[in-house]
Amino acid sequence: MAAENLNPKQSLEVIEAMISKTNRRINTTGATQFLLWGYVTVLTSLLHYSLMPYMTSIHHAYIWLLIPFVGGIISWLMARRKRHQPYSSSQIDYFINTVWLVSGLNALACSFVLGFFTLIAIIILLGSASAITGFVLRIRVLQVCSILGMAIGYGSIILDRTLDMLSYRDYSLVFGAVFFVMHCIPGHYLYAQIRRELKSTPNASVV
Template sequence: MEGKKMTEKESLELITQMIQNSKKNLRLGNVNVLLLWGYLCAITALVVYVLILITGNPLWNWLWLAIPVIGFPVMHWLKKKEDKPVLTYTDKVLLAIWSNIGQYGIGISIIAAFYFDSMLLLLPIILLLCSLGVNITGSIINDSWMRNAAGCALAISVVMISHILFNPPELNFMYPAFAVCFIIMLIIPGHRLNRRHTKE
C-alpha cells in the first residue's frame, strides 16, 4: 500500500518541528551544550594566557587537557539527569558532526603536544574545526547568529595561521582571540537559545 503523500504545508511543518526539536535537544537541564563547551574553552584560554604571561612558562599549555577532562564527565552527568530525548535525523547529523570534530581535535592536540612539541598551530586549527562545526550547526537549526559568528571565527583562524607562517613565533595574542571567538560562537548563541526557550 502506497504511503500517504504529504502536502507542501505538512512538509514545511515537519521540517520546522525537526529544527525546533534539535534546538531543544541542545539543552541539558538549564545548561545547554553550547554554554558548557563555550565557557570551558574561553575560560581555559584566558587562564592559560594569564599564567604564561605571569610565569613565562609554556608548560601551562597542559591545562588545555582540562577541557575534555571536565567537559565529558559534566555532559554525562547532565544527560543522566535528563529524560532521554527522541533523536530526529537532524539530531543524529549534528551528533555525528561534533563527534568527528571532537575526535579530530583530540588527535591534533596529541600530535601537536608530543610529535611537534609545540602549541603553535593547535589554537588556530582547533578554532578552524569548531567554527566549521558551529557554521553547520547554525545552518541546520536555522540560526543566523551562529553562522555569522562562525564565519568571523573562521576568518580569525586563517589570520592566526598566516601570522604563524609569516611572523613566527609570537603566540600571546592568540589566547584572547581564541577566547573571544568561543564567546561569540558558543556562549552568546547558547544564552540566546536559552532565552528563546524560556519565552516559548
C-alpha cells in the first residue's frame, strides 16, 4: 500500500507496527549491546580508578580508549557472526541508529578533549540517546534508568561545585556507576524479558 494512500488511522497502525518491530529488536540484540558497552565501561572505569595514582595525567587518560577499542571489536565480532541472519529495517530503526551514531561519535570526540567534565559530557550524550530510545520505543526501564543516570551526572557536578568533594579520580567511579545504571540494569531486564518469551515460544531464538 502506497504511503500517500494511507488514511490517518492506517498511518498510525504502520507507525505502531514499526515501533513494535524495533522494540522486539532492542529486546534481543539491544539487550546484549547494552550489557556489552555497560560492562566494558564499568570495568574500564574501575581500571582507571585503580591505576590513576601510578600514571601521569596524559597516560591514564589513554585508559578510556579501551572502551571504544574493546567494545568496538566485540560488537564487530557479534555483528559478523549474525551477518547472514535475515533482517529488515524500518524508519524507526533508522532513526534510533542515527541517534546512537551521532551520540557515539560525539562521545568519542569528547574522549580526546582533556577536561575535568569530559566524562560528564559523555554521560549526557549517551544518556540522552538511551532516553530517546526508551521514550520512542516505550521501554519504561530504559526511560527511568537513563534519566536516573543523567541525574547522577548532573548531581555530581552540583556536588563538586557546591562542596568541592569530587576529584577527577572520583569521577571515574561516578562514570562507571552511571553506565551500570543506564546500560547494565536495562540490559539485564531486557535479556530476562526475552528469556521469558523464549520459554513461552520454544522454537524462538535470541537474535
